[in-house]
Amino acid sequence: MSDEIKHECGLAYIRLRKPFSYYLEKYGTVMYGLNKLYLLMEKQHNRGQDGAGIAAVKLNVENGSPFLHRMRSNAQQPIADLFFKVGQEVAELERYQPDIKKHPALMKGHLPFMGELLLGHLRYGTQGKNNVEFCHPFIKRNVTPAQNLALAGNFNLVNTEELFDLVNIDPGEFQKQSDLAAMMEVVHHFLTKEDEKAPNNPDVAAVLKKATPLFDGGYTIGALLGNGHSFVTRDAHGIRPAYYYCNDEVIVAASERAAIRTTFNVGENEVLELMPGSALIVDNEGGYKVEQVQPAKERRACSFERIYFSRGSDEKIYRERIALGYHLSHRVLESIDHDLKHTIFSYIPNTAEVAFYGLVKGMEDYLNQIKIQRIMSWGNDFDEEKLQEMVTRKIRQEKIAIKDVKLRTFITEDASRNEMVQHVYDITYGTVQKGLDTLVVIDDSIVRGTTLKESIIRMLARLQPKKVIVVSSAPQIRYPDCYGIDMSKLGDFIAFRAATELLKERGQENVLTDVYNEIKELQRTNQLHTENVVKKIYSSFTPDEISAKIAQLITPSDLDIPVEVIYQTIEDLHDSCPTNTGDWYFTGNYPTPGGNRVVNKAFINYVDGKNVRGY
Structure with missing residues (x-):
């Protein structure tokens, strides 16, 4: 994504099902769980680089x-920072007892994060706040272990004010x-109620069945x-991803299937998707169940x-x-008039x-069809040179752009700043026939x-191509997201700006006024x-009309090289990604009322000129 946006977060959960001595004997380390969490x-790490945090619960400790x-960190490399600090704690213990790693009970007693239950989190600051206080996990302490x-x-929720009201809490500035x-607060409210019914053994499923339907948003939470119980649960629409893996040694959950597969060296079918509205619930003995805690929706x-977002591995x-x-x-192919020779x-x-x-x-598939048709049309009228020329034709591929190290724009004056931004990417010279090749x-x-x-x-214009075609593998982003991606300001979207420009050009500015009044x-x-209601702003135009206007908007006024933009269609998006049908940023069809x-x-x-989030 050439336009960097803040997005997503990552979750990592591990429940060790064996004593620490087991991992020492089998894997040669008592720190098996922490190593796997790392x-x-x-x-x-692709899912969050603004901060990270880890939490651990120890079972059966002395009263x-x-x-x-x-522990949480918002250092430049937060994961490394967290585990470096854990490593320092281990090194400090080894100063006094060099063989302490061979004694699981001592390690557990002295190393804070030597717990049977482990939770890790990677954060992108969708709230725009990158202080360490905003890093997950959050904790709530109580004299009663289960609380x-x-x-x-x-996740992101869009009804936080209503949630605070629900549990009769007047939030402080941070909580807001x-x-x-x-x-x-909501989860803990119902947890406390259940703990009153069964002290130190609350029904986790009952807590989730009461709490999760109240959350308007997309989420995977751990x-x-x-008291040694734990859970991972997912929203009813399955907006945010969640996967889990269980064997007799561990129970694991994460935001990405590939991360679990690589970390534990297991096959694709061994890692299961946590389905929408369900929860992986683990008790203090290491037993687990997957239970539907709210009805699955579309x-x-x-x-x-x-x-x-997800890793392509x-x-x-x-x-x-x-x-x-x-x-x-x-x-x-249609845009280049099927001229692969000069593309x-x-x-x-x-x-x-x-x-x-x-x-x-x-x-390549198209070119191969052309090769077959041409060769078939020759009959016997060909020689080795003619045949060689045809069968060796290839699609022209080049590494045109190279992203340099991130340039620090220390100059604030606009003209100079824009000049610096131009050099974020560099080009490979000598790859284009000037005025002849399309890029x-x-x-x-x-x-x-x-x-x-x-x-x-x-x-790209410095290479002097005949034409530049920018292709987007995603459809036009027209609407804000409020379920975990920091895209909440309409004025930021090039598609929205294109639609408003078209309205003005065609004398339909009243549409903007009408939409505003209707929303008010x-x-x-x-x-x-x-x-x-914002859908009405786009309804007068075809996707191709908006794409053409976008091409104009992204073309610098002093360039005379034609620029075209081609977007993915909604239909082809769903055909390519049949299990992930969430498309509200493209279509405006939000899965929850909060959208x-x-x-x-x-x-x-x-319209009011407020440069703030929509939630």
Whole structure:
């Protein structure tokens, strides 16, 4: 994604089912659980680089001894920072007893994070706050073990104010800014109620059945309780991803299947998806069950997971990204008038590489059909040289763009700043026949278009191609997200700006006024959640009309090289990614009422000139 956005978070959960002595004997280390937690988090580091945190619960400790520990970091490399500190603690213990790692009981007694229950989290600051206080897990302590709670998740909620009201809490300034704080209060409220019924053995499923239906958003959350129980649960639409793996040694859950597979060296079918509305619940003895804690609703798993967010090492995601690129090949062929001889294909940025392979595969299939037809049409009228020339034709692929190290824009004056931004990418000279070759570059998605205009298009223009075609493996991003991706301001979207420009050009500016007035009326009657009124802004235009306007908007005014933009269609997106149908950022069809409220509020903010989030 050439336009960097903040997105997603990652969850890692481990429950050890054997004594620490077992892992020492079998794997040669008492730190088996911590080592695996580190790997599980590192294999998901793509999901959050603003901060990280870990929590541990120890079982069967002596009365009065601490059993719940937590550490968080917002260092530049937060995962490494956390486990470096754990390593320092181990080294300090070894100073006094060099062979302490051979004594599981001593290690457990002296090393804070030597717990049977482990929870890790990676954070992207969708709230825009990167202080360490906002890093998960959050904890709530109590003299009753079962009412001690560590909570972390991958989510955004859009009804935090209502949640605080529900449990009669007047939130402080910090709590107001954190949806996890609201979720924590609700879960703990019902946990306390259940603990009163069965002291130190509350019914976790009952807690979740009461708490989770109240959350308006997409989420995967994990929790450790002080009495040794724990759970991981997922929203009813399955918006945020969750996977788990169990054997007689461990119970594991994470945001990505591939992370579990790599960390524990297991097959694809051994790692299961935690289905929408269900919870993986583990008791203090290490027994587990998967229970439906709220009725599953229409599956709306986030399609951006497949397009961009999740690691492409997952074989299903890899195939889906290939398909995304392949589906675009027909439209690209039409745009270049099927002239493969004078077309060069490339990708920007590196995360678009797999979709690029799919696009090239589509071109190769077309070229192979042409080869067969031409050779068949020759009959016997060919020689070895003619045949050799035909069969060796290939799709022209080049590494056109190179992303340099991130440039620090220390100059604040606009003209100089823009000049610096132009050099985020560099080009490979000598790859293009000037004025003759068309350049086709594929991107994962186009959000704001800023990097395209200020850097990439200018950079490509230096090669003097005949034409530049920018291809997006995602459809046009038209609407805010409120389920875990930091895309909440309508004015940031190049597709929205294109639609408003078209309205102005065609003398239809009244549509903007009408939409604003309609939304304000919904706000007055507390009905913002009932309808996405912003859809009306796009209804007068075809996707191709908006794409053409986007091409104009991302083309610097002083360039005379034609620029075209081709987007994925909604239909081809769903055909490529059939299990992840969440497409509200493209279609405006939100899975929960809170989505409509967010998009309508975002439009009010846009018209009123407020540069704030829509929730």
